[in-house]
Amino acid sequence: MGFSNFKDPIGLLKRMLLSGNKTAYSILFREFFTKLVVPIDFLLRNSEKRKLKKSNESSLPIIMVLGGSRSGTTLLYQTLERYLPVSYISNFIASFVNSPISAYKLFRRLIPKSVKGYQNYFGSVQGFGGPNDAFFLWNRWLGEDRNHAPEEISEESKMAMKNFFNTWLNTTKKPFLNKNNRNSLCVPMFDKIFPNIFFVEIYRNPIFVAQSIILSRRTVQGSDKIGWGLLSKDSENNNDPLAYIDDICHQVFEVNRILDKNRAKIDPKNYFRVSYEDFCDNPSAIIKLVGAQALGQTVDETDLAGLKFSKASNGQRLTDEEFNRIKNCLKDLQNKNGLA
Numbered sequence: 001m002g003f004s005n006f007k008d009p010i011g012l013l014k015r016m017l018l019s020g021n022k023t024a025y026s027i028l029f030r031e032f033f034t035k036l037v038v039p040i041d042f043l044l045r046n047s048e049k050r051k052l053k054k055s056n057e058s059s060l061p062i063i064m065v066l067g068g069s070r071s072g073t074t075l076l077y078q079t080l081e082r083y084l085p086v087s088y089i090s091n092f093i094a095s096f097v098n099s100p101i102s103a104y105k106l107f108r109r110l111i112p113k114s115v116k117g118y119q120n121y122f123g124s125v126q127g128f129g130g131p132n133d134a135f136f137l138w139n140r141w142l143g144e145d146r147n148h149a150p151e152e153i154s155e156e157s158k159m160a161m162k163n164f165f166n167t168w169l170n171t172t173k174k175p176f177l178n179k180n181n182r183n184s185l186c187v188p189m190f191d192k193i194f195p196n197i198f199f200v201e202i203y204r205n206p207i208f209v210a211q212s213i214i215l216s217r218r219t220v221q222g223s224d225k226i227g228w229g230l231l232s233k234d235s236e237n238n239n240d241p242l243a244y245i246d247d248i249c250h251q252v253f254e255v256n257r258i259l260d261k262n263r264a265k266i267d268p269k270n271y272f273r274v275s276y277e278d279f280c281d282n283p284s285a286i287i288k289l290v291g292a293q294a295l296g297q298t299v300d301e302t303d304l305a306g307l308k309f310s311k312a313s314n315g316q317r318l319t320d321e322e323f324n325r326i327k328n329c330l331k332d333l334q335n336k337n338g339l340a
Helices: 009-018 024-037 039-041 044-053 075-081 100-107 135-142 155-172 181-185 187-193 206-221 243-264 276-281 283-295 322-335
Strands: 060-066 176-178 197-205 273-276
Touching: 009 024, 009 187, 039 044, 044 060, 044 100, 044 135, 044 155, 060 075, 060 155, 060 187, 060 243, 075 176, 075 197, 075 273, 075 283, 100 322, 135 181, 155 187, 181 187, 187 197, 187 276, 197 243, 197 283, 206 243, 206 322, 243 322, 273 276, 273 283, 276 283, 276 322
Parallel strands: 060 176, 060 197, 197 273
Antiparallel strands: none
16 A cells, blocks of 8 residues: 555554455455565565576466546455456555565465455455555556546656566466556557557546545545645635545546546457446456457357446535535536536
């Protein structure tokens, strides 16, 4: 999780310890484990460098899950990882920040499979085998800001990125799957860097996205006023106690605007899109589509029998005043931008 990215890491630690949430406890243990394996990670660095120098072009596909914060990206990531024959950065490998490829090769037989459940704690999942967003990796080329991305990076960074994934693909001998919300801002750039890349976007009713971000601010940051999630910013103190809701609505609207703009630049054959609601009702549809179009494989129907997710979070969980403020603000933004 990287506690340095949060305004009140001590408060977050307390809230996680008091949450009674097993996934939260798993995250805390992984933070401790990452510190524990620092010497091993250090010793593997030279091996990592040698592997990267021997990189060859790979034709295996890369699949990126896209979407704004609290739109269902983690659930989609977990589901695709569960049912498709792909490689991914696991929570275990994410502890080896300087040597993920070498660590994978050395420990791959010891890494457990992802847990059977689909619980997550604000984008982080339980267990060493669970899929990780790999911020430690993407930060090499996109910077440390988890919620914003540069419009362009150097040619050297592009080559280093391509080199890493060629090496990863040749080592694992499987297509690569990843979800990192920040990457949703970089789609056209990734499309130019990687010759065989596919995008899977999940979108959700923006009213419930905004509501979920408000609740996330309160749990993760401990305050309505402190920004959280993709394109977030802190809210200023003023005489309007609900002004932070307007900031969150602008955040959600802008993420969707960028996704729409970027999607128009990508070959539709390489870009799949599903609503959160449709995904929960029928997750097998997007699994089969991605399997067929991106991997050229048919997913066994018997494996998908009965697979379905609850949409319980798509209900009002705020006061009437807060919830109506969200609806009115988003409606105003749509009207101002000719989207009504």
